[in-house]
Amino acid sequence: MRRPVESAQYTSGQYARFARDHGVRLSVGRKGQCWDNAVAESFFATIKTELLDRQSWPTKALAHKAIFEYVEGWYNTRRRHSSLGYLSPAAYEATQETATERAVA
Template identity: 45%
Template sequence: MQASMSRRGNCFDNAPIESFWGTLKSELVYQRRFATRHQAKQEITEYIEIFYNRQRTQARLDYLSPAAFTQRFYLNKIAA
């Protein structure tokens, strides 16, 4: 295992992406056996673009998907 690369003195700098990689691995990668690298790349891309970004709700985003949270953010910014 490789050490996390964060700014000096900031051990939490990479926490969000480390959490994402853990979620990706536990929800998809460890559950599947890919026949080829192409299949793995295709299924991981679909997981991220279709499921994770558009459907999977997250507590830290007010139980919205990342896409819905981003959309709400920009709509509120325009309205303000």
């Protein structure tokens, strides 16, 4: 039986060996599984739509500052996410910490 050729960089043997040799644990699932990247893909689509595509960015520094302010000032603290039960990431983390504290006590 012929072994299938892996053409995608993120699933290549060379890439996996490089990551392993440098102490990086890959989060890639099996071929054809898109779920492990769904949240990240949603985030990048959202930041493009809500921030990046709304104006031009004359310098990398201005874009970097705007992205930081968007993520820390809005996305993580106030924007609700369906994958988190319609809580913001900060609120979700707080509920998880509280649940963990109760479980330990």
